[in-house]
Amino acid sequence: MPKILVATGGGDCPGLNAVIRGVVKASISEGGDYEIWGSIEAFNGILKEPAEIVPLSNNEVRGIHVKGGTIIKTTNRGNPLKFPIQNENGEWRTKNRVDELVSKIKDNGFDAVISIGGDGSQKISLALAEKGVNMVGVPKTIDNDLNATDLTFGFSTAVQIATDSFDKLVTTANSHNRVMIMEVMGRDAGWIALHTAIAGGAEICLIPEIPYDLNKVLEKINTRYHQGKGYVNVVIAEGAKLKNGSVVGSKASNVGDEHIKLGGIGNALRAQLEAEKCAYQVRTTILGHTQRGGTPIAFDRILATAMGVKAFKLVKAGDFGKMVSYKNNGLTAVTLQEAVASYNHVNLDHYLIETARALGISFGD
Numbered sequence: 001m002p003k004i005l006v007a008t009g010g011g012d013c014p015g016l017n018a019v020i021r022g023v024v025k026a027s028i029s030e031g032g033d034y035e036i037w038g039s040i041e042a043f044n045g046i047l048k049e050p051a052e053i054v055p056l057s058n059n060e061v062r063g064i065h066v067k068g069g070t071i072i073k074t075t076n077r078g079n080p081l082k083f084p085i086q087n088e089n090g091e092w093r094t095k096n097r098v099d100e101l102v103s104k105i106k107d108n109g110f111d112a113v114i115s116i117g118g119d120g121s122q123k124i125s126l127a128l129a130e131k132g133v134n135m136v137g138v139p140k141t142i143d144n145d146l147n148a149t150d151l152t153f154g155f156s157t158a159v160q161i162a163t164d165s166f167d168k169l170v171t172t173a174n175s176h177n178r179v180m181i182m183e184v185m186g187r188d189a190g191w192i193a194l195h196t197a198i199a200g201g202a203e204i205c206l207i208p209e210i211p212y213d214l215n216k217v218l219e220k221i222n223t224r225y226h227q228g229k230g231y232v233n234v235v236i237a238e239g240a241k242l243k244n245g246s247v248v249g250s251k252a253s254n255v256g257d258e259h260i261k262l263g264g265i266g267n268a269l270r271a272q273l274e275a276e277k278c279a280y281q282v283r284t285t286i287l288g289h290t291q292r293g294g295t296p297i298a299f300d301r302i303l304a305t306a307m308g309v310k311a312f313k314l315v316k317a318g319d320f321g322k323m324v325s326y327k328n329n330g331l332t333a334v335t336l337q338e339a340v341a342s343y344n345h346v347n348l349d350h351y352l353i354e355t356a357r358a359l360g361i362s363f364g365d
Contacts, residue, residue, distance in 0.1 A: 001034065006023055009120070014292070016116060018300070019304045019305070037053045037110070047100065065305060112134040113134065118145070119145065122339045126336040136323070141154060142291055145188065159195045161290060162195075162291060163199040166196055170231075180285070181282065182284075183238055183263070183267075185287070186238060188343065190237045197356060197361055203232045204217060204361065204362045206236040207346060210348070211241050211243040211244070214272050214276060218273065228279070230280075238262040242272070248264040248265040306331055321335060322335060
């Protein structure tokens with residue numbers, strides 16, 4: 001009986017469980033001639049001795065599509081290309097464990113691997129595919145920053161959470177005549193901020209793709225007030241920065257996590273405004289990981305489930321070295337090389353940029 005290993009890597013994301021369920025349900029509907037297993041905490045599970053892998057049958061996935069997180073856990077500290085190893089003296093180094101991972105996959109009898117993850121995870125998928133592993137990828141990220149797919153599951157839920165929060169801040173901004181700054185995730189892409197700003201009716205939207213001029217931000221704020229009365233709501237992406245400035249963040253303290261931990265630009269903007277003697281009270285809200293958690297909205301449940309089914313069908317057809325892709329309101333597949341070839345920044349000629357400007361939203365430029 002063919003065996004498929006499923007892994008969820010990188011940050012958690014609404015819809016991960018729906019993908020897992022889609023894979024398992026599709027295998028059952030196709031006659032149940034497949035064994036589906038999950039690797040605990042991405043590929044860390046299969047690398048452990050003994051391997052920490054769990055069977056995934058109908059019982060394990062029943063009803064999980066409505067749950068956030070992932071039943072097989074995840075991590076961003078287990079990249080087999082640069083796996084953290086502690087020396088006897090306590091110092092840390094990295095080691096390429098791809099060959100070892102390939103051996104573990106084969107030794108445990110797996111015929112194919114479905115890797116659910118973002119840009120970093122799909123780069124690992126590509127490395128494994130180049131070593132002869134039968135790989136299928138599924139695009140996951142709330143940031144929507146994978147360029148080979150029109151949408152990634154989890155993004156729409158993150159936008160909904162951000163918009164719900166923004167709606168609440170509008171009323172308190174109005175009540176207190178305040179400038180309210182809401183910081184959202186997105187890393188180096190402004191998709192969450194841009195969608196939230198339009199959905200929520202923001203006055204200012206600051207994104208990584210358009211470094212902002214503080215004087216332009218102040219100018220927009222001032223136009224919203226008359227004799228001290230008025231309010232302004234600002235959405236700012238965590239990767240936004242001043243013109244000629246740099247992102248606000250710090251190196252991860254956790255061993256094996258190579259990401260710069262973005263966050264704090266909302267407070268930085270408040271400090272910048274106050275330093276320039278902004279005449280109005282400024283308050284900041286940082287949504288952080290609330291955007292990753294909780295129940296996925298219906299659209300993400302549907303998209304993630306369909307992607308899980310598509311991933312299984314690619315495995316069954318022997319169409320490996322591919323990533324599931326949502327294109328033109330349908331599902332297709334792209335090569336793993338195409339999947340990681342470029343980053344999905346917000347293009348400055350995107351129709352939503354044009355829409356926002358027409359609504360009077362300032363990008364601080």
